[in-house]
Amino acid sequence: MASADQLIASLQGIDAKSFSSEAERIRARDAVFEALRRIQSPWDIAWDHCWVSGAINAAVKTLIDAGVFRKWAEAGGKPITSTKLAELTGADVLLIQRMMRAISGQHLVIEVGLDTYARTPWAAALAEDPSFASIYGGFYHELNNPMFRTLPAFLKETGFRNPTDVSRCNLQYWLGRDITLFQYIGTNAKLTSDFNDAMECHSKYNLTPWVDIYPTETVVEAAKEGRPLVVDVGGGKGHDLKKFLARHRDRVPPGSLVLEDLPEILKDVVVDDDLSSSPGPIAVRPHDFFTPQPEGARGARVYFMHNVLHDWPDEAARRILRTLAPAMEKGYSRLLIHESLVSAERPLARVTVSDITMMACLAAAERSEDQWRDLIASAGLRIVKIWRPVQSVESIIEVEVA
Numbered sequence: 001m002a003s004a005d006q007l008i009a010s011l012q013g014i015d016a017k018s019f020s021s022e023a024e025r026i027r028a029r030d031a032v033f034e035a036l037r038r039i040q041s042p043w044d045i046a047w048d049h050c051w052v053s054g055a056i057n058a059a060v061k062t063l064i065d066a067g068v069f070r071k072w073a074e075a076g077g078k079p080i081t082s083t084k085l086a087e088l089t090g091a092d093v094l095l096i097q098r099m100m101r102a103i104s105g106q107h108l109v110i111e112v113g114l115d116t117y118a119r120t121p122w123a124a125a126l127a128e129d130p131s132f133a134s135i136y137g138g139f140y141h142e143l144n145n146p147m148f149r150t151l152p153a154f155l156k157e158t159g160f161r162n163p164t165d166v167s168r169c170n171l172q173y174w175l176g177r178d179i180t181l182f183q184y185i186g187t188n189a190k191l192t193s194d195f196n197d198a199m200e201c202h203s204k205y206n207l208t209p210w211v212d213i214y215p216t217e218t219v220v221e222a223a224k225e226g227r228p229l230v231v232d233v234g235g236g237k238g239h240d241l242k243k244f245l246a247r248h249r250d251r252v253p254p255g256s257l258v259l260e261d262l263p264e265i266l267k268d269v270v271v272d273d274d275l276s277s278s279p280g281p282i283a284v285r286p287h288d289f290f291t292p293q294p295e296g297a298r299g300a301r302v303y304f305m306h307n308v309l310h311d312w313p314d315e316a317a318r319r320i321l322r323t324l325a326p327a328m329e330k331g332y333s334r335l336l337i338h339e340s341l342v343s344a345e346r347p348l349a350r351v352t353v354s355d356i357t358m359m360a361c362l363a364a365a366e367r368s369e370d371q372w373r374d375l376i377a378s379a380g381l382r383i384v385k386i387w388r389p390v391q392s393v394e395s396i397i398e399v400e401v402a
């Protein structure tokens, strides 16, 4: 018989800082989650799925919109009552009390006294990192979560076929419009900015930075003069180029890091807010990756694609690669595909959740190593090496012209 007291005692005092490395933290987190599922009754699990997710997302979004986390931080971030939070935000005290009780029940804040709450690292991050708070904004709240509502009906209506047509998938079924995901995001400035923030957060919190996986010193060492160093294809806000820049600032000539994305996605992107030089190291170039690379972006040492190809079914992904390949110099240029690999056995839960997300919004998929090999070979390219960090969600597939 397991002793609840013993178990509870062994879990007391554990937090994210209790482990010797990030890989150890993730191992422990996954084990605790697995144990939780074994302890939960079927009803506990259904309760989490069908009640908790919706109610808590709504409470969190309401508290963010009311300014609770921001005002709490401005007031010093110490334990605080709901009454004080209502006073700071001008919101109804009863409403704030109910929302705070709800998120406290999920251990998102800690009840330390009567109606008094302390911040967790999550609650502090909502105030300190605006892009983290915006995850609960236009992208997830207005798009990512609601689009799942229609996925089962769409799959039923289409005879439970695996979707592969990006222009006739669940997104169009849900929206009732003939529009693809990135076109739809581009129609709304707030959604575009929230989407870019969400991608930045993935890049910041969901994985090992690419410069810690791939030996980026080889990029600067081998660089040919007058050529771009890194072209970030579909690079969003440019957060991955900034990681490279932070590592190699002294060895990056002006304009040699090229940020490419659709014009509407790049419209409000600022890459050089912390850089005084002009022109800065990062050149922003609107570009559609279904068209050939422009003159200034050819023959680069590295073409970098982070979470781009998982947005596209095989045929479109092959077209993107075949369109890019002629810009690569054989024996010199590398394509770094920074993506998840679905393991044959016990694939990471983050990857399988992302797989269903790709299915729902783009009729696309996360790929296994074999699927990546087939796709890359079919575009006239070959894999040099797969850099696969321990316990990390995403790997780097290093590719060159075959």
Ligand SMILES: C[S@@+](CC[C@H](N)C(=O)[O-])C[C@H]1O[C@@H](n2cnc3c(N)ncnc32)[C@H](O)[C@@H]1O
Binding pocket: 182, 199, 200, 202, 203, 233, 234, 235, 236, 237, 260, 261, 262, 265, 287, 288, 289, 290, 305, 306, 307, 308, 311
């Ligand atoms: C999942 S996001 C990844 C963004 C960024 N690489 C990152 O990892 O945060 C995919 C990116 O591809 C861009 N994209 C979609 N279609 C494109 C196209 N036809 N040409 C260029 N970029 C495109 C999107 O705007 C988006 O920024």
